[in-house]
Amino acid sequence: LPGVGAYPQAMEHLRATGLQEALFRRVIDDRRPILGICLGMQLLAESSEENGYCDGLGWLSGQVRPIPVPSGVPLPHVGWNSVDWRWDNASLSAALPDGAHFYFDHSFALLNTDADILATTDYGGEVVVAVAQDNVMGMQFHPEKSQNNGLKLLRGFLNLAAEYERC
Numbered sequence: 001l002p003g004v005g006a007y008p009q010a011m012e013h014l015r016a017t018g019l020q021e022a023l024f025r026r027v028i029d030d031r032r033p034i035l036g037i038c039l040g041m042q043l044l045a046e047s048s049e050e051n052g053y054c055d056g057l058g059w060l061s062g063q064v065r066p067i068p069v070p071s072g073v074p075l076p077h078v079g080w081n082s083v084d085w086r087w088d089n090a091s092l093s094a095a096l097p098d099g100a101h102f103y104f105d106h107s108f109a110l111l112n113t114d115a116d117i118l119a120t121t122d123y124g125g126e127v128v129v130a131v132a133q134d135n136v137m138g139m140q141f142h143p144e145k146s147q148n149n150g151l152k153l154l155r156g157f158l159n160l161a162a163e164y165e166r167c
Contacts, residue, residue: 003039005039007064031164032161032164048065063112081123082100096149100149101146113128128140
């Protein structure tokens, strides 16, 4: 589930086009893996405070709120940053070294989550940038813009999705 833009408008589009129902059937009913990227990850959460309160898909626990940065740290967070992997999964992140760099472009982050935290980055403090909850996974960074590390991660997700298919 890719995404660029504003949370409320993206959720409205998912509802208006029937994509929310179609996604629910595939991800929740059929238990197919999904990978949310950037705004796509945020849409998987319970809610967001971007441009006011907005309900999300609710598949990941937690709320999307502005990144809590100290004074002097610019928002949005744009550019390359290192990612520290907390979760060792042979399919998803094994090919990635700790500290691998990925490309970011965001002002909001998933906070107060009970999901498994896969990875964090330091941007004026620790920011959760990758999570998983059952078959629902999200990455705050853009793997599609992150060169070789992004390709490795996407390949890992495809391997993980193939494992789900075999089960």
